[in-house]
Amino acid sequence: MKKKIACAVLGAMLLGLSLTACGNADNPSTGEITESGYPKREFIVAAIDSHDKTSAHEIEIFTNLVIERSGGAITFKVFYDNLLGKATDNLNTLSSGIADLGTVCTLYTPSNLPLSQITYCVPFAPDDPVLAAKLMYKVSEAYPEFYEEYEKNNVVCLGWKGNEPYKLYSKGPIEELAQLKGKKITLGGVYYIPWFQSIGAVPVNAAAADLYQTIKTGVASGSFVYDSIYCNYKLYEVEDYCLEVGLGARNNNVLCFNKDMWESLDEKTQQLFQECADEAMAEFQDWQQSEMDGWEQEMLDNGVTISTLSDEAKAEWAETALGYQDTLQTWIDEVTALGYDGAGIMSAYLQAGEELGYEWHFDTTPYIQ
CATH class of the missing domain: 3.40.190.170 (Bacterial extracellular solute-binding protein, family 7)
Incomplete structure (x- = not known):
């Protein structure tokens, strides 16, 4: 009985080590540069729902785009339905290197991503998910701290998406x-x-x-x-x-990449990922609107x-x-206490909404x- 238990524990440890090895900066690749100009490589993806749900469909769109644009040189092993960990802990799954890429739901990360909580604290914000996403992109252009708070958690933010309204x-x-x-x-x-x-x-x-x-x-x-x-x-x-x-x-979900892995990539591959992320987010919004209808x-x-x-x-x-x-003031006070210009960011957020109509x-x- 003890031997069976020991074997089970060892098996679980080996699986964890295997996934971690696949998901860190030492992720093995052939080193071969293909005709497309991209290295042959596979990345591990942690999705927080099934591929046809609004919490994860952008993953399917993004990975398909990258595979196509790289001529099949870059591929992905996608774990849908929280198979690599709970949705509430996906930020840690990515930051620790268990996975290279995935969706982070900011609703679950108030202490890790305090600036991103701005999307929740303003009542009667835009009901249009596309406008909600544009609002977040606009304020983050003025305040790059929004991107930097992700990097503090060892992930790179590739893009925000607007989620359907409650x-x-x-x-x-x-x-x-x-x-x-x-x-x-x-x-x-x-x-x-x-x-x-x-x-x-x-x-x-x-x-x-x-x-x-x-x-x-x-x-x-x-x-x-x-x-x-x-x-x-x-x-x-x-x-x-x-x-x-x-x-x-709200801008609940963010497409993120493990920072260590990201920095190990060549500039051309980084550019491909960012371009595909931008396109995937736009395509996702069209798909989501169809689903909402x-x-x-x-x-x-x-x-x-x-x-x-x-x-x-x-x-x-x-x-x-x-x-x-x-x-609003609660959020301002909380992020100001952390060293951010809470009042300035809130002002920019509200003005950005007005500028967007x-x-x-x-x-x-x-x-x-």
């Missing part, structure tokens, strides 16, 4: 904010919780897989999630009203009533939420420098 789903219609008082709503997030608490809603914690039973049994009467989650788990069977609240699309149609086909929160109600909620807890639903005057 919406509020419920058993009954919600026509005004006052109806949310006392309602139990499943939601999470450092900033979402106080926003809902400010109007009297009661946050309930529930994993995506548990939402159906949570709503069906009455533990909660509504959920604040993505259309994709709502449709994947057929939540329209237990809650058939959708309110597009407009709290905003499909989810909405699925909802309509299943009798879901969809409505939109008025601009007046958004302004009222934003004022109430920021009066309850000024999440977005109209904020709250008074930005106190935050604009």
